[in-house]
Amino acid sequence: MAISEKDLLLALGNEEPRYLEILPKLDEKAIAILSVLSKGNDTMMATKAIFLAGLSKTLSGAVIVETASKSAVKLKRIAAASAMEHLPEEKREKIALKLIDDADISIQKLVIRATGNSKSVKLKEKFTRLSKESPSGYIRELISALPQPMP
Amino acid sequence: MAITQAMWIHGHSIKVEYHDRIKSIRRAGFFARITGKPNTTNWFHFSIPTTVIVNDKRQMIDSVMLRFRSGSNKAKVTNVDIYDGDWKIAAYDNLGLYPATFGLQRFNVPGKPEISWGVGISIGVSFTGTTDAQNTIEFSSAGCDFNLFESVRLHFKVLTTPTVSIDQMLASMREVYEPVGVRVVRMSDENLDLPSLNTVDVGECKRGITTAEQNTLFNHRNNVVANDVVVYFVEATNPPYNGCAAHPDGKPGAVVASCATRWTMGHEVGHVLGLSHVDNNDRLMTGNGTGNITNPPPDLISSEITTMQNSNLTVNP
Numbered sequence: 001m002a003i004s005e006k007d008l009l010l011a012l013g014n015e016e017p018r019y020l021e022i023l024p025k026l027d028e029k030a031i032a033i034l035s036v037l038s039k040g041n042d043t044m045m046a047t048k049a050i051f052l053a054g055l056s057k058t059l060s061g062a063v064i065v066e067t068a069s070k071s072a073v074k075l076k077r078i079a080a081a082s083a084m085e086h087l088p089e090e091k092r093e094k095i096a097l098k099l100i101d102d103a104d105i106s107i108q109k110l111v112i113r114a115t116g117n118s119k120s121v122k123l124k125e126k127f128t129r130l131s132k133e134s135p136s137g138y139i140r141e142l143i144s145a146l147p148q149p150m151p
Numbered sequence: 152m153a154i155t156q157a158m159w160i161h162g163h164s165i166k167v168e169y170h171d172r173i174k175s176i177r178r179a180g181f182f183a184r185i186t187g188k189p190n191t192t193n194w195f196h197f198s199i200p201t202t203v204i205v206n207d208k209r210q211m212i213d214s215v216m217l218r219f220r221s222g223s224n225k226a227k228v229t230n231v232d233i234y235d236g237d238w239k240i241a242a243y244d245n246l247g248l249y250p251a252t253f254g255l256q257r258f259n260v261p262g263k264p265e266i267s268w269g270v271g272i273s274i275g276v277s278f279t280g281t282t283d284a285q286n287t288i289e290f291s292s293a294g295c296d297f298n299l300f301e302s303v304r305l306h307f308k309v310l311t312t313p314t315v316s317i318d319q320m321l322a323s324m325r326e327v328y329e330p331v332g333v334r335v336v337r338m339s340d341e342n343l344d345l346p347s348l349n350t351v352d353v354g355e356c357k358r359g360i361t362t363a364e365q366n367t368l369f370n371h372r373n374n375v376v377a378n379d380v381v382v383y384f385v386e387a388t389n390p391p392y393n394g395c396a397a398h399p400d401g402k403p404g405a406v407v408a409s410c411a412t413r414w415t416m417g418h419e420v421g422h423v424l425g426l427s428h429v430d431n432n433d434r435l436m437t438g439n440g441t442g443n444i445t446n447p448p449p450d451l452i453s454s455e456i457t458t459m460q461n462s463n464l465t466v467n468p
Contacts, residue, residue: 013440014428015393015411015418016356044410044442047391075387075410078350082389106350106386138347 002027012037012048019052026052031060038064038076047079054083062091069095074104081110093120100126105136112139116146156210158200158270159294162218168194174283182289187226187278189286197293199270208468210297211263211334212240215272217256221249222287225280231258232275236268253291261325263300263334270295299468300334301460303420304379307340308371310349311386313409317416320407324417326448327435331456333465339374349386351406356388356395358422365395369402378464380404380423382416393441396422403464414441414449424462426455 003011003025011022026034034056037049046068053064065087069080081099084092096115099107100123108130115123131143163178165185172191177184187193203210215233228248233241241260248256272293278286307317317340325335345368352364361369368383375381381404388395388408396405396419405419418441428438435441435449451459459465 010439010443013443014438015415015441016395017392018355019390020355042442044391044393044408044412047387047410051390078387078389079391082350082391105346109347110350110389136346 003030005030005033008033009045012045012052017048017052019055022052023055026056026058028058028060031056031058031064035060035064038068043073043075046073047075050076050079051083054080054086057086057088062087066091066095069099074107077102078104078106078110081107081114084111085114089118093118093123096120096123097126100130105139108134108136108139109142112142112146116143154213154296154298155208156202156205156297157294158202158297159292160197160199162290162292164197165290165293166196166198168196172278174286182291184287184289185276186283187276187286187288189281190279192229192275192277195274195276195290197272197274197290199272199293199295201266201269201295202297203266203269208299209265209267211300211468212260212266212270213263213296213298214257214259215270216258216292216294216296217272217274218253218291218293219256220251220253220289220291223280223285224249225278225285226288227277227279228274228288229277230273230275232273233258233260234271234273235264235266236271238268240264253289259329261322261329262336263298263329266297300329300332301465301467302334302336303328303424303459303465304336304338305420306338306372306375306379306381307384308381309340309342309384310345311384311409313384313407313411315411315413317384319413320411320416323413323448324420327414327417327451331451331459333456333459338379341373343371343383345371350389351383351385351387353388353390353392353395353397353406356392356397358397359400361397361399365397365406366399368406369399369404372402377401378403378466380420380464382407382420385409394419396420398423412441414444414447421451421455421459424459424464426458 034049034053050068053061065083068076096111100111162182165183174186231243280286348368352362354362383406393411393415394407398404432445
């Protein structure tokens with residue numbers, strides 16, 4: 001049975017939402033509520049909504065994540081980076097190409113982990129550049145530890 | 152929770168800081184009656200006899216009390232500061248107290264610190280009346296309650312400063328913990344420059360299960376002894392949570408995200424002490440989010456208090 005708006009708000013309000021328990025109850029109406037929450041001023045709630053939207057693996061969920069990836073609010077972009085690993089590859093790479101240019105190490109870390117095996121040439125180029133130019137030794141090491149493609 | 156010591160001193164022992172600002176002071180058997188000069192402020196002091204150690208136990212201050220009455224709303228108590236020797240341990244400012252009859256005004260001391268040097272109470276008073284009757288205030292007595300509390304000892308490791316200040320989170324936690332007899336002691340603060348862990352992977356955040364990043368983060372326990380609890384303030388968790396109390400064995404602690412509520416730290420430390428979620432928004436351990444708490448401060452019930460007291464992370468005095 002689909003989750004009501006009240007129950008969805010309570011479930012996401014939890015300090016530690018049980019995303020996998022909420023997931024089967026999501027319908028399009030609930031995704032629409034997530035969309036509203038993702039754009040709201042309650043940043044904590046917005047980040048939870050963005051993550052759950054990505055987890056839903058729906059087209060409308062992906063749109064929520066993509067929109068969040070362009071947000072001026074860093075925590076929303078971090079949530080988008082957290083969520084993107086659950087998106088279809090094409091969508092994931094599109095968002096990754098945007099987020100990998102973010103100066104924030106947390107965002108770069110999540111993008112690299114989510115798309116490290118990507119075959120996208122553009123993304124590989126960005127990883128190669130970061131592996132040489134990133135001021136963060138951690139990011140350079142993370143990229144160098146990615147599995148190398150078969151020759 | 153019975154108090155261990157209650158110490159009082161009579162009102163006519165009061166000391167005046169600025170004698171040139173008072174018109175008269177009369178010490179009677181009942182009280183000390185002070186008439187201030189118009190448009191002056193002054194400080195009055197009580198020294199509370201303080202037995203700092205009883206039966207080999209250093210006492211902790213619970214609260215101080217004053218009995219006084221004012222001739223009008225033109226003779227107001229504006230400040231009550233509480234000292235242990237030269238250390239100010241509590242300050243109540245911007246008060247406006249002018250009771251017409253003697254009652255008991257209690258001032259809680261947050262953190263319930265151990266007392267070392269003797270308790271002093273400093274009382275700020277403003278006199279704004281035009282007549283002596285208006286500018287008169289009478290002090291009958293001052294006292295202090297002492298107690299012995301179980302303590303949970305917290306160390307704060309800060310990767311990102313949270314939106315709700317750590318001071319506010321600590322004060323909120325004390326609002327919940329102290330009334331049930333658990334003192335929250337701030338042992339240390341440290342900033343950690345760990346950008347790669349600022350958004351920390353916490354997985355599904357289940358008790359006893361930790362990620363590699365949690366294991367790395369929780370290794371940072373400088374100045375922390377075995378049963379102390381560390382709270383790591385991070386920018387965010389992956390996935391997004393307000394906080395997460397899952398911790399490696401032998402390294403008790405929790406992470407708190409930068410957008411957490413004022414109650415999140417108390418909630419997460421509650422998990423560390425063994426508490427579980429409940430479906431009740433009047434309680435600290437609500438599973439519906441501390442942002443939805445309906446009747447602040449939230450409650451801890453007796454079974455939860457027992458669990459906390461039985462935890463080896465709460466230290467007996």
